[in-house]
């Protein structure tokens with residue numbers, strides 16, 4: 714359990730925590746890898762969500778998942794890119810959280826992950842929560858806690 718004061722202060726920014734789907738770069742599972750390669754190169758994000766045509770979250774795609782398909786015995790061979798789809802190489806078993814999410818859960822997950830995907834009860838992609846956005850909330854909490862709460866140690870230090 715996180716402390717009530719911390720939870721309440723971080724709740725103040727909860728609506729800003731998630732980057733909404735419309736602002737998140739994505740590719741479709743049936744896009745070919747040539748297209749996905751261009752998208753990933755342009756957006757400059759390490760990993761982006763993969764969706765289907767009905768906005769369901771399907772997986773994650775990184776540049777290295779694509780470049781691995783280009784490694785041939787005689788060096789780089791990009792010729793396969795137009796014959797393979799995103800679904801062929803994407804990471805499929807991705808942990809997601811369902812809205813409305815609990816702050817405590819995102820804190821735990823973002824210790825190990827750069828971002829976590831948020832879906833609704835039907836698996837529709839709603840957005841992502843990144844470490845950066847979480848740290849902004851932690852920053853807000855760290856600055857505000859002294860203004861809104863009186864903090865005294867439970868056990869006074871013995872001199």
Ligand code: AMP
Nearest residue numbers: 736737738758759760827828843844845
């Ligand atoms: P950040 O904490 O902002 O560095 O973001 C961490 C990761 O989240 C990035 O490396 C991307 O994989 C992903 N990400 C952040 N913002 C976006 C976005 N607008 N569109 C797609 N992926 C994103």
